[in-house]
Amino acid sequence: MDHYEAVNNYKQFQDKKTGYVEQESTGHYCIWDRKYPENPERVVCARRRLEALNLIERCERITPETFPEDIFLRKHSKELFERLRQCSEKSDAELQDESSKWDAVFITRETFEDTKKSTQAALTLTLKVARNEYKNGFALIRPPGHHAMANAFCGYCFMNNVAISAEVAIAEGLAKRVLIVDYDVHHGQGVQQLFYDRDDVLYFSIHRYEHGEFWPNLRESDSDYIGTGRGKGYNVNVPLNKTGLGDSDYLAIVFNILLPLAYEYNPDLILISAGYDAAIGCPEGEMLVTPHFYGHLITLLSGLANGKLVVLLEGGYFKESLAEGVACTLKALLGDVCYPVTIESNPTVDPLLQEVINNIKYILRDYWKCFKTEELFEYPRFGNMAINSLEEHVTCLEYRKVVESTGVYETVDCYPVQSNGTIERFNAMIQELRKVYSKSRTCNNIVGYVYDESLLNHKPTGDTGKCPPERPERLTEIIKRFEEFGLKDRCKHIELIKFDERAWLEKVHGSEYISNILNQKNITEKVDWYFNDQTSHAIRKCVSSVLSLAQNISDGSIRAGVAVIRPPGHHALCNGGSGFCFVNNVVVAAQYLTEKLHYKRVLIVDFDIHHGNGTQELTYERSDILYLSIHRFDQNKFFPACEEANYTYTGKNCGEGYNINIPFNKDKKKNIDYWTVWYKLVLPIAYSYNPDFVIISAGFDAGIFDPLGGGYQVTPEMYGQLVQTLKPLASGRVLLALEGGYHLETTALSMVACVKALLGDPLPVPTFSEEVSEDTLETVRNVVRQQRSKWPLLEVNKRIANFLCMRAQLTKLEELSQINPADEGTLQQFRDLVIQCRNNGSGFYDA
Secondary structure (H helix, E strand, C coil), rough: CCCCCHHHHHCCCCCCCEEEEEEEECCCCCCCCCCCCCCHHHHHHHHHHHHHCCCCHCCEEECCCCCCCCHHHHHHCCHHHHHHHHHCCCCCCHHHHHCCEEEEECCCCCHHHHHHHHHHHHHHHHHHHCCCCEEEEEEEEEHHHHHHCCCCCCCCCCCCCHHHHHHHHHHCCCCCCCEEEECCCCCCCCHHHHHCCCCCCEEEEEECCHHCCCCCHHHHHHCCCCHHHHCCCCCEEECCCCCCCCCCHHHHHHHHHHHHHHHCCCCCEEEECCCCEEEEECCCCCCCCCHHHHHHHHHHHCHHHHHEEEEEECCCCCCHHHHHHHHHHHHHHHHCCCCCCCCCCCCCCHHHHHHHHHHHHHHHHCCCHHHHCCCCCCEEECCCCCCCCEEEEEEEEEECCCCCCCCCCCCCCCCCCCCCHHHHHHHHHHHHHHHHCCCCCCCCEEEECCCEEHHHHHHCCCCCCCCCCCCCHHHHHHHHHHHHHHHHHHHCCCCCCCCHHHHHHCCCCEEEEEEHHHHHCCCEEEEEEECCCCCCHHHHHHHHHHHHHHHHHHHCCCEEEEEEECCCCCEEEEEEEEECCCCHHHHHHHHHHHHHHCCCCEEEEEECCCCCCCHHHHHHCCCCEEEEEEEEEECCCCCCCCHHCCCCCHHCCCCCEEEEEECCCCCCCCCHHHHHHHHHHHHHHHHHHCCEEEEEEECCEEEECCCCCCCEEHHHHEEEEEEEEHHHHHHHHHHECCCCCCHHHHHHHHHHHHHHHHCCCCCCCCCCCCCCHHHHHHHHHHHHHHHHHCCHHHHHCCCECCCCEEEEEEEEHHHCCCCCCCCCHHHHHHHHHHHHCCCCHHHCCCC
């Protein structure tokens, strides 16, 4: 077995353009109601914004192909297709009468042709991306499609653009697994129905539901409708039961449900039903999602499917936020930096959404490994129905049945209307956001790196007993692999800026210690701490390297940077060093960023297998630097063997809560363990902190075959994906500095994967066939308990009852539990109802 096959197969780089296709459908508008929200102006206003930002000219514009009509019959009945065709010959009165037979639909004589063109535009783009002719693409099209069913028009939709595109891509052998992400505020019941018994399409929908009181008012839009047959588990509904939800709520869905599912599914192609009616201002959604959130979502998903994402416009009816959402999405597809998602201090996830997220985890736990890890508890017990709402959850569903339709639907004034004052208020909000966006970071997409051959001259001189693993070949092997993968030519070699390295070192370390280190006085060589007459020069070079990268990233001459340096630094304390480390390179960089460049929040993420005890000590009382470390601890028996590496050490004074330790105690950790703590802990905390700059202490000694890793088995592609998911933060300001990693091939290929992630190249996705270690799950629980009060995005994590019921059943159980337990009749009713609830599973899911 070749453990490096995955990354070695990815020598290709991203040289394809983003495809763009447009279908305005000028003849498709409501001829009897000119105020109808689904109209040609939706495309026009979005295009106008894209042109103002010069985004379309950066894409390759695609002319839609013409497909035979049987393409539409892949997902729709011939009778439905012909019925739409016949509308081309009807009078206005007949068209309005025909429209009244369908829920939320208007039809014109041009609708048939415009619908075909919209679907053909979507399909053209999808196939070109799937064939790798383009890296990704955006289809600015109408009419939309995700409500269209096999035998019915619905919700402004006639033919299901995304469903037809997925079907044809699979049929032509261009994809075996398609992920459809639908963030339109309305449930795409058409897509759900068309793939409900399939496992080659994973349908994921986030939609407003309100227990069935929101359109389309379907019981099947709830979270227990998960598919049938081989498709069971492959239909995922995230029903939102209140309005006013914003970025922190949507991020909670992404981190807790979407990302773990998507990475486990590992799709070949991602299609996005992009409705912007959850964005600020839309009267149909009444949500508060910012336009730039959509760019983050695209970037977070771009590490999957070789980056093959196709975005198809669905809804969105507040024109300014629609246009801005489209612009932020296309910028992300083009690889631009994301404007930071600003979560207010003490971010919260709405309690009703927390219920939904945990419902989904429980309902899907038998179908996805990522949800089997959730901790369960026994429930209920007679006379004891109370749960701790902060830490425990009971899966409870509720459907408030609405009045069924008579089969005749309104065709005018059948949509929400905002007052002029409301429209002006939301327009002002979007204009303010545009001003902020215009002042946000602009930079080229160049990744810079620093490397100096003089760093190879740092070697041991005394008798250390054996050749230490921290050796010059670590750097030469990395540079050799950079050349092999073409990275040296694609990255910019950064010339070092002249700094007073000693002055910056003394801002972090004790002056006497720095004097001794630089002059090599009063220090003693040992196995993990050696020096020669070139060590002082190497130390200075490392400092000037990270500071030069920090400055270049900050001024925008490069987007992100990589420091190929040694000796490493994260074990260097204020007045001492060990573990091959003399001075703390990343803390010096963070000090420069905060003091000289005035950054307010610097995030240091350390995934070296050894705890960065030096970094922790030097930042422990600071809130302008958040230190987050994933490391092997082994109950304080693994180097550096300090109790302060445990999860209970969270910072001091103003730094309280800004030190996050994620310690592993048992078992040989694998990709799945690192990925689990990443999406459960690292990403929620990182996004909550909202850093201005991200520094990665990139130690690869948890990598496979590492001599100091003790059997850990993290692969290079996993490291690449970790970096990929940090890219949306800090407007792309990422500095990656080499720490440990002592197996030459693993370290070099891991660094290659990280650089390719920063460049936006297609990335291999790790396989997660193994199980998460129970020790890893215990670590997650410990950190959540310790940190949830500081970082409320963690509050979603709860113990889940091994129980599923409807709201009425739970109410009855609570009522029965309060009756005298000596009443055998009542007790039997209670037992019978519990049994009924425990048998709910399959009946609920297949209902």
